[in-house]
Amino acid sequence: MALNLNPNFSEAGKRYFSAYSPGDDFYEMLINTHRDLSDEQSELLNARLILLLANHIGDIGTLREALSAAREGV
Amino acid sequence: MLKTYNYPKFEYRTPPEISSGKTLKVPVVVVGAGPVGLGAALDLQLHDIPVLVLDEDDTVSIGSRGVCYAKRALEILDRYGVGEAVCNKGVSWNVGRTFFRDQEVYNFNLVPEPDHHRPGMVNLQQYYLEEYMAARAASRPNLELRWKNKVVSVTQSGKTVTLKVETEDGFYSVEADWLIAADGARSPIRRMLGLEVEGKIFMDRFLIADVVMKADFPAERWFWFDPPFHPGQSVLLHKQADSVFRIDFQLGWDADPEEEKKPENVLPRIKAMLGDQREFELEWVSVYTFQCRRMGSFNHGRVLFVGDAAHQVSPFGARGANSGLQDADNLGWKLKLVIDGKAPEKLLDSYSEERVFAADENLMNSTRSTDFITPKSKVSRTFRNAVLGLAKNYPFGRALVNSGRLSVPAFLTASSLNTPDEAPTAFAGRMLPGAPMDDAPVLDNGDEGWLLDKVGNQFFALYFADDPNALDAATVDALSNLSFGSIAVQALVISSKPGVVNGGIPNLEDPRGIAAQRYDAKHGTVYLLRPDQHVAARWRTLDAQKVKAAVAKATCNA
Known part of the structure; x- marks a missing residue:
């Protein structure tokens, strides 16, 4: 499965009236999850999150693409 | 001055x-x-x-x-x-440019959706x-x-x-x-x-300057994250009328407003931003603060x-x-x-x-923008910068860049004044009870006009018909008697065909079917519209008693 690089956030049962809303919903949750953590704790949280999401995606080809896209701009 | x-x-x-x-x-x-x-x-x-x-x-x-x-x-x-x-x-603009540090990350062109009277802004x-x-x-x-x-x-x-x-x-x-x-x-x-x-108190200071450009400058919105001429903060450039441009410099809460307002401090910032070759005159400058509450x-x-x-x-x-x-x-x-x-x-x-x-909703959206523009922690700043980096190449990144989400009206879908749809799947589209009305081009006695200019200030019942000339007597009678007690409801027939409705009921022509499409209307569809141009209720068939009941609900008379 090719890596989806288009906006792709949504929540079941939720109706959106602006295209940016689901992405903003996610971004707020992401930042809130880090609230009150030290920098080290945040780093650990991010690592755990990546592992959870990677396992959920599962497809190694897709993950290879994502890893490469992430590395490219660093 | x-x-x-x-x-x-x-x-x-x-x-x-x-x-x-x-x-x-x-x-x-x-x-x-x-x-x-x-x-x-x-x-x-x-x-x-x-x-x-x-x-x-x-x-x-x-x-x-x-x-x-x-x-x-x-x-x-x-x-x-x-x-x-x-x-x-007013000045219309469509092109927006987003910069991160010394680079343009991406630009967008907000082509207005056709067939609305008014532009997005x-x-x-x-x-x-x-x-x-x-x-x-x-x-x-x-x-x-x-x-x-x-x-x-x-x-x-x-x-x-x-x-x-x-x-x-x-x-x-x-x-x-x-x-x-x-x-x-x-x-x-x-x-x-x-x-x-009450509420969440967020404090920041902005230096705002009105600048008159001496030469042509594009009518575009430019937004900088962390620019070299104002490190660590954001800057917004916006065109207004009379060649006056508005520049907002984010200062942070610790800045000294009196010091920042002095021309000897303001002018170098603007010069660094516009480049030396641009001639401009500083017209007005102020420092303001805001809170979210x-x-x-x-x-x-x-x-x-x-x-x-x-x-x-x-x-x-x-x-x-x-x-x-x-x-x-x-x-x-x-x-x-x-x-x-x-x-x-x-x-x-x-x-x-x-x-x-x-x-x-406004507090939520503006707070999200503020948190993106001014990250509150190291990890938040890292995510923000990662989004800006990804935005250069990937559409999903651009969708996450939040330099302000332009004001759109709330959909009052949970309002106690609404009469819910009879079946959840009865209608497609977004004109559900509580929605602010979408505009559409209409003809009124052959004259070009706009749907929103034809309704408002009182309740209206918008009745969609295939042929205005062919409404039966029972429908005309029902449309003429929708008022709830002393609260008037004006019926308005809308159809893709020209014609005259019996009983003197005003009608509009929707020649290209845009209103019918935006309201997901079929022959017989009725929308009850509030005086503030919001949808109160809608049905697939006209029933005067249901309309009256919905007016009662929308006015706390139920």
């Missing part, structure tokens, strides 16, 4: 009550003649309610302040009779908007503007609000049945009544709070004046029905309910 704009000076006249010693009695007094107070006054004037407006000043907003007026606000201003002036003077200095609104208000009957009249005390007792007003010639008293407080973020009325404004309830007895007096948001997304005008839009018709004794005072609780909902 501004070189491109001459401030009007509104005439102060000695109030006759000062020499007569009499108390002035009025149904409604509006305190504050900014865009929201004038909007509320113009709304009530459309409903033939006499209004007195008091303002402690005698001119318009100093400096550009509010810059961006969004589509829904323009549509409301159309109802108030100033939309055309604002759109003619126009940029205009707030003083022009206020000038047009004040001129309109001064020309209307039943609307009295009193400049340099300062409210110094307010008390509520039973059904009366008593104000003490100070002028240069002395004091006088006003007794009003209703008070609309439109006196801004620091609202003296709110303070005098001992009412709290709202009152728990916008109605307190006979005092109704609108605009910044009720709720304040960060400036990202232009949600201040735009949402304040929507407060006026929501309040006017409800207060009219209550004053006329056609609806219980409880209807004004729905003003608070609906506008609190909208304020929370």
